[in-house]
Amino acid sequence: MSSVSFSEVKHEFVRSKTGIAGIGILVVLVSISIGTAIIFPAETFQQWNNPQSWLSYPKTAMPLWVNLFMFEKIPEHKILDEPNVKIQTVGEISVVSHQFNVNYEYDDFPSDFIYEFTAKYSGAPLLQMSVVRPDGNILKILSVSLPNTSEMVLHNEKIFSTDGTIRKNLSLKSSLFDFTIVDSSAQDIIFSKFSEQSVLKGNYAFLINLYGVEKENSFVDSTLIIGGKAFGIMGTDELRRDLAVGLLWGTPLALFIGIAVAVGSVVMGLIYGVYAGYKGKFTDESMMRFNDVIYALPALPFLIILAVTISNSIFVMIGFLMIFGWVGIAKVSRSMALQIKIKGYVEASKMMGQKDSKIIFKHIIPQLLPYAFASIAISVPAAITTEAGLSFLGLGDPSFPTWGQILHDANTYGAAARGLWWWIVPPGIMIAITGLAFVFMGNALDVIVNPKLKR
Amino acid sequence: MGLKKYLAIRGITMFGVLMATLLLTVILVGSNMDVILKQGVTFQVRSEITEDPSISQSFSDPAEFEAFIQDQIDQRNKALGLDSPWYSPQRVGLTMYKILILDFGHATFLTSDAGSSNVKDILAEKLPRTILLFTTATIIIAVIGIFLGALSASKVGSAIDRITSTFAVISSSFPVWWVGMLMIFLFAFMYQIFPARATPSIPSDDPGYIIALLYHMTLPVITIVLIGFGAWAYLVRNFMIGIMQEDFISAKKIMGINQRKIIYGHAIKNAAPPIITVLALSLSGSLGGAIITEAVFDWPGMGRLYFEAITVMDLPVIIGATYVLTVFFLLSILVADLLYGYFDPRVKTGN
Numbered sequence: 001m002s003s004v005s006f007s008e009v010k011h012e013f014v015r016s017k018t019g020i021a022g023i024g025i026l027v028v029l030v031s032i033s034i035g036t037a038i039i040f041p042a043e044t045f046q047q048w049n050n051p052q053s054w055l056s057y058p059k060t061a062m063p064l065w066v067n068l069f070m071f072e073k074i075p076e077h078k079i080l081d082e083p084n085v086k087i088q089t090v091g092e093i094s095v096v097s098h099q100f101n102v103n104y105e106y107d108d109f110p111s112d113f114i115y116e117f118t119a120k121y122s123g124a125p126l127l128q129m130s131v132v133r134p135d136g137n138i139l140k141i142l143s144v145s146l147p148n149t150s151e152m153v154l155h156n157e158k159i160f161s162t163d164g165t166i167r168k169n170l171s172l173k174s175s176l177f178d179f180t181i182v183d184s185s186a187q188d189i190i191f192s193k194f195s196e197q198s199v200l201k202g203n204y205a206f207l208i209n210l211y212g213v214e215k216e217n218s219f220v221d222s223t224l225i226i227g228g229k230a231f232g233i234m235g236t237d238e239l240r241r242d243l244a245v246g247l248l249w250g251t252p253l254a255l256f257i258g259i260a261v262a263v264g265s266v267v268m269g270l271i272y273g274v275y276a277g278y279k280g281k282f283t284d285e286s287m288m289r290f291n292d293v294i295y296a297l298p299a300l301p302f303l304i305i306l307a308v309t310i311s312n313s314i315f316v317m318i319g320f321l322m323i324f325g326w327v328g329i330a331k332v333s334r335s336m337a338l339q340i341k342i343k344g345y346v347e348a349s350k351m352m353g354q355k356d357s358k359i360i361f362k363h364i365i366p367q368l369l370p371y372a373f374a375s376i377a378i379s380v381p382a383a384i385t386t387e388a389g390l391s392f393l394g395l396g397d398p399s400f401p402t403w404g405q406i407l408h409d410a411n412t413y414g415a416a417a418r419g420l421w422w423w424i425v426p427p428g429i430m431i432a433i434t435g436l437a438f439v440f441m442g443n444a445l446d447v448i449v450n451p452k453l454k455r
Numbered sequence: 456m457g458l459k460k461y462l463a464i465r466g467i468t469m470f471g472v473l474m475a476t477l478l479l480t481v482i483l484v485g486s487n488m489d490v491i492l493k494q495g496v497t498f499q500v501r502s503e504i505t506e507d508p509s510i511s512q513s514f515s516d517p518a519e520f521e522a523f524i525q526d527q528i529d530q531r532n533k534a535l536g537l538d539s540p541w542y543s544p545q546r547v548g549l550t551m552y553k554i555l556i557l558d559f560g561h562a563t564f565l566t567s568d569a570g571s572s573n574v575k576d577i578l579a580e581k582l583p584r585t586i587l588l589f590t591t592a593t594i595i596i597a598v599i600g601i602f603l604g605a606l607s608a609s610k611v612g613s614a615i616d617r618i619t620s621t622f623a624v625i626s627s628s629f630p631v632w633w634v635g636m637l638m639i640f641l642f643a644f645m646y647q648i649f650p651a652r653a654t655p656s657i658p659s660d661d662p663g664y665i666i667a668l669l670y671h672m673t674l675p676v677i678t679i680v681l682i683g684f685g686a687w688a689y690l691v692r693n694f695m696i697g698i699m700q701e702d703f704i705s706a707k708k709i710m711g712i713n714q715r716k717i718i719y720g721h722a723i724k725n726a727a728p729p730i731i732t733v734l735a736l737s738l739s740g741s742l743g744g745a746i747i748t749e750a751v752f753d754w755p756g757m758g759r760l761y762f763e764a765i766t767v768m769d770l771p772v773i774i775g776a777t778y779v780l781t782v783f784f785l786l787s788i789l790v791a792d793l794l795y796g797y798f799d800p801r802v803k804t805g806n
Contacts, residue, residue, distance in 0.1 A: 393762060407633060428633035428637070
């Protein structure tokens with residue numbers, strides 16, 4: 001191998017189209033990672049496997065942009081938490097009213113609606129809920145009094161569209177509708193035309209009033225959720241998780257795993273191989289036999305056993321992946337070291353009494369660096385796919401949302417056979433794109449380092 | 456170096472690797488294995504004693520009876536050698552000897568389709584299916600790959616060459632199992648042509664079983680081929696290009712022999728050794744990859760068995776399957792080496 005200087009490598013790399021493409025993709029991925037780390041606090045990915053934190057999200061909702069291509073618009077899932085607040089006092093009675101405006105322009109009924117509130121009150125205030133429809137009709141759907149208390153308390157409650165009182169109140173309005181509404185659910189009635197059972201499009205207003213005698217009564221928290229079948233940029237999965245969060249957090253994780261494993265195994269292999277080649281004789285022979293043993297271990301079965309018996313922590317996993325990654329590099333760098341060690345300057349420094357470690361690190365390894373960088377780039381995709389594969393089998397670290405784990409969950413819930421494409425396609429494409437970035441860079445470097453491939 | 460000496464050295468190295476692999480596996484799962492074995496003995500002794508009411512009647516004090524049972528358990532443990540810790544040399548040696556003579560014992564949870572819990576029976580049932588699936592796929596891949604590779608090598612820089620190279624790079628970036636999920640989505644959900652699960656639902660002694668198995672095999676085979684042939688074609692192309700630069704090919708060109716005859720008659724013959732080596736290696740490599748691929752398609756082979764054994768921690772099956780996988784892997788490395796030597800005489804005589 002002819003040694004190539006760094007400026008030469010840089011010069012040739014900049015001229016290689018695939019190399020630039022690889023760098024370009026990598027830059028995008030790194031910016032996504034940095035952006036994610038800034039926009040989403042680290043707690044979001046720690047909450048990934050906590051079902052409590054995803055309760056207000058819809059189940060297996062499509063991405064929002066699907067509506068752009070659909071003739072019949074799919075209802076979007078809406079989480080409204082910024083109502084218009086009005087506080088009035090009429091004589092003794094004070095009224096706190098929250099108004100949620102919903103612009104409903106979809107061709108299907110919402111799947112449900114939930115009103116969640118935390119009220120601060122004393123006494124037994126009355127909670128009234130009514131809907132102002134686009135046609136001007138007002139449907140009073142609920143009127144309940146909150147539990148009586150003599151002191152100021154915080155009261156948290158969820159009102160579901162399946163609530164019996166809502167249904168009863170709506171059935172009183174059956175004369176307004178030209179069809180029987182007995183079997184219809186609350187949301188199907190509220191959002192329907194009077195003449196036929198189809199969606200009445202337009203602006204709805206959900207009005208929630210809290211009547212009480214205390215002036216201090218208020219809503220601390222008030223959220224209206226209109227359940228739909230489309231949500232977010234990437235949709236949601238069976239466990240109501242926003243896939244965009246998982247996909248974004250998967251990027252820095254994949255880059256970290258891939259680069260850590262690649263750098264680790266290349267450094268290990270390089271030092272091991274160079275040392276064996278430089279020492280020669282018995283050391284070389286025995287080190288290379290050990291290398292053969294590791295080479296002959298079936299990697300995946302062993303990784304699985306290691307993950308199951310020792311630990312599936314992501315950091316331990318990176319270590320295991322390194323164990324199987326350095327073998328090939330050690331072989332190549334040994335043969336390169338064999339060629340370099342007979343060169344004049346190495347012999348000279350040996351005669352001058354330089355220490356072995358100094359010769360290896362000062363004179364031999366720097367010569368192999370371009371090759372090492374090419375190997376790092378080439379080993380990254382394999383590390384990423386192997387980790388993804390292990391996660392896919394359910395052996396990944398459950399505290400980090402990697403792409404492989406998203407696909408594992410997708411497979412567990414039968415996403416492919418149920419047609420939930422938005423759960424399957426994006427993680428795989430992300431894995432492939434990340435891999436491609438490094439393959440491009442690696443190929444470009446490889447051509448420079450091994451001039452034989454040039455053609 | 457003579458062939459015999461070469462073979463002997465290779466054989467010894469391989470045996471050493473096999474032993475090292477086994478030792479590693481035994482060390483990794485040993486402590487769990489120990490617990491399971493002891494539980495088995497306790498259960499067995501207890502059921503034997505309680506089955507015979509005359510024994511329990513002969514004891515008046517329950518504590519005395521318990522002590523008697525414990526004593527029996529200890530005796531049995533001692534007889535089986537379970538009293539020494541699992542990492543004692545005798546225990547490890549015995550375990551490895553048993554594995555070596557293919558005595559894997561009985562599975563803790565899993566059974567073969569025929570109902571046997573003997574690990575040997577289970578493996579004998581699953582292995583042929585994995586070989587069937589992956590050998591079929593690898594052969595198809597190799598045929599397409601060699602043809603496409605030779606074609607692109609003969610027209611370097613042409614559209615077909617560039618498409619092959621691009622496809623090779625892109626296709627090998629996707630994980631096979633992910634493409635498998637997509638294929639199930641496309642051909643089992645969108646267009647219901649193939650079944651989503653690759654396990655035939657009819658019993659294995661049914662005469663139509665083979666046909667059902669082949670039908671269920673189609674989707675996995677298509678997936679593996681789709682992902683694999685690009686890289687193969689690219690590899691063959693590069694081998695061929697290397698050979699096309701050799702002097703004897705140039706000489707043939709000058710002699711006026713037509714391109715097609717040179718490529719398919721002379722060049723491919725010289726590209727054979729590396730191609731066959733890669734073929735042997737990829738056959739064994741596919742066995743390791745089978746674990747994930749079979750999990751996606753639910754193909755009832757070694758890979759899925761391995762995965763199931765891991766999920767329920769069925770240690771005898773894990774050890775048996777690891778052993779078989781390692782043996783296959785080592786054999787294919789050896790075969791690849793021997794074939795290389797056979798086709799390339801330089802390896803046989805020189806170093």
